[in-house]
Amino acid sequence: MLSKPPVPAGLVILLALLLAVSLLALALPHAASAQVPQKHPDFPEGVSAINPGADLWRDVRQRDLPTAGISQVRQVDSGILINVHGDRWARFRMTSLAQYSGYALAAIFVIVVAFYAIRGRILIEGGLSGNMVRRFSDYERVVHWTLAIVFLFLALTGLVLLLGRPLLIPLFGKEIFGLIASASKEGHNLFGPLFLVSLVMMLISFGRRNIYEKGDMRWLLKGGGLIGDGHVSGGFFNMGEKTWYWMVILIGFVIAISGLILVSPNFGQGRVVMEVTHVIHTASAMLLIVVSVGHMYLGSLGSEGALEGMKTGYVDINWADAHHDRWGKACHAQDLIVSADEYARLIGTRTVPADEAVEQGK
Ligand code: HEM
Ligand code: HEM
Structure with a gap:
């Protein structure tokens, strides 16, 4: 009888080990997934698998460590794949910034209308005389209106970008708003630098006359003439205008x-x-x-x-005496006043003198 050769004990141990390792390898992933019933806040309902890339993305988002990664691209912020402050900024802009800007605009319109309703137009005691005095040169007026027009254009286009979504989409729909918004953005970026130019022109031509003087404090203490009766003493510009x-x-x-920093992000300024x-x-x-808005009201309808x-x-000259008495006095002293007729001739229109108007039945 042939007897089976005995199996070497070493081989048995080796086979047993191999079997154990293979079983372990097969069982481990199941064991791992069985341990993951925990619900991750980012997973949709019912999904409970661990994303093998979770750790990688946690690092990419850099929630806990605001350090830059390493990148072959050599540019500002190129090592930061996701700017975690971006979300916070976008939320702040869409909610607080836009909302409070809207409230502030609404408030100033209400204040101006209430001021007009309560105080009315600020009138000159004794009315206007018709006799005039030169206040601004042509150049100074060009400087003022250039600054004003550029400012108002930038304000309008900027406000379309900031408040356009909630205000204009319901009125015009998304497509037309898209056109208005992109035109506003291009216009704002293009004409923005003109604002700086007109600001420098304003600084040079009006700066000297806006230096504060001793008498200006009295204007402030009397609330610019809004408190109590009568006008407050003022020079060429009063303290309110200077401010x-x-x-x-x-x-x-x-x-x-x-x-300018926003319009040309090519000088090393990063996202933050x-x-x-x-x-x-x-x-x-x-x-x-x-x-x-207050200035425009007082510079037109309000005064x-x-x-x-x-x-x-x-x-x-009566306006000058009422609002800028120190300057008015100097105009009288230097005999700078021109009559109504002379003024009409100077600006190229002809006023009808009172007696002539009566004769013509006007
Ligand atoms: C409808 C719009 C506007 C009207 C009717 C208006 C009217 C006036 C008037 C009448 C003056 C001269 C005041 C005086 O003789 O004492 C003046 C001065 C001035 N305005 Fe305007 N303005 C307007 C818009 C603007 C805008 C948008 C800005 C700039 C943001 C501006 C900036 C100035 C400045 C800086 C002065 C000179 C004040 C000083 O030197 O003390 N204006 N404006
Ligand atoms: C040198 C002058 C200026 C430049 C270069 C400039 C540039 C810019 C740029 C690049 C933006 C971002 C636009 C975008 O969303 O892509 C912006 C937004 C804005 N600008 Fe100006 N701007 C200037 C002057 C002004 C002035 C004078 C005003 C107001 C009178 C103004 C009001 C605004 C407003 C309200 C926004 C909207 C911000 C938002 O949508 O959140 N800007 N500006």
Whole structure:
């Protein structure tokens, strides 16, 4: 009888080991998935698999470690694949920034209308005389209106970008709004630099006359004539105008510089710098837009005789005496007043003298 050769004990152990390892290898993935009933907040309902790339993406998002990765691309922020502050900035812009800007605009319109309803137009005691005095040169008026028109254009196009979605989409629909918004963006970027140019022109031509003087404090203490009766003493520009002027210059420079940083992101400014700059640009632009509504009201409808100076270069001497008495006094002393007829001839129109008008039955 042939007897089976005995199986070597070593071989048995080896086979047993191989079997155990293979079984373990087969069982391990199941064991791992069986351990993952935990629900991940990013998984849709019912999905409970661990994303093998989770750790990788956690690192990419850099939630906990704001360090830059390594990239072959040599550019600003190229090592940061996902800017985690971007979400926060976008939410802040769409909610707080846009919302409070809208409230501020609505508030200033309500204030101006209420002021007009309560105080009415600021009139000159004794009315206008018809006798005029030169206040602004042609160049100064060109500087003012260039600045004003560029500012209003940038304000309008900027506001379309900031508030257009909730206000214009319901009116015009998405397609037309898309056209308006992209035209606004191109127009804003293109004409933005003109604002800086007109600001420098304004600084050079109006700067000297806006330096604060001793008498200006009295204007402030009397609330610019809005508190109590009568007008408050003022020089060529009063303290209110000077403050408006320096706001335009200083806030204007902040708007212009931040605007230039936004418009040409080729000078090493990264995404966080762009986000912070955008918030500074929008907040300072909104501040100046809101105050400009008050200025435009007082420079036109709100104050009798004020607009004439920026329209023709001349103001009524009674207006000068009422609002800028120290300057008015100097005009009287230097005999700078021109009669109504002379003024009509100077600006190329002819007024009809009162007695002639009666004869003509007008
Ligand atoms: C409808 C729009 C506007 C009207 C009717 C208007 C009217 C006036 C008037 C009448 C003056 C001269 C005041 C005086 O003689 O004492 C003036 C000055 C001035 N305006 Fe305007 N303006 C308008 C828009 C703007 C805008 C948008 C800006 C700039 C954001 C601006 C900036 C200035 C500045 C800086 C001065 C000079 C103030 C000073 O030097 O103290 N204006 N404006
Ligand atoms: C040198 C002048 C200026 C430049 C270069 C400039 C540039 C820019 C740029 C690049 C943007 C971002 C546009 C985008 O969303 O892609 C912007 C937004 C804006 N700008 Fe200007 N800007 C200038 C002056 C002004 C002025 C004077 C005002 C206001 C009177 C203004 C008001 C705004 C507003 C309200 C936004 C919208 C912000 C938003 O959509 O969140 N900008 N500007």
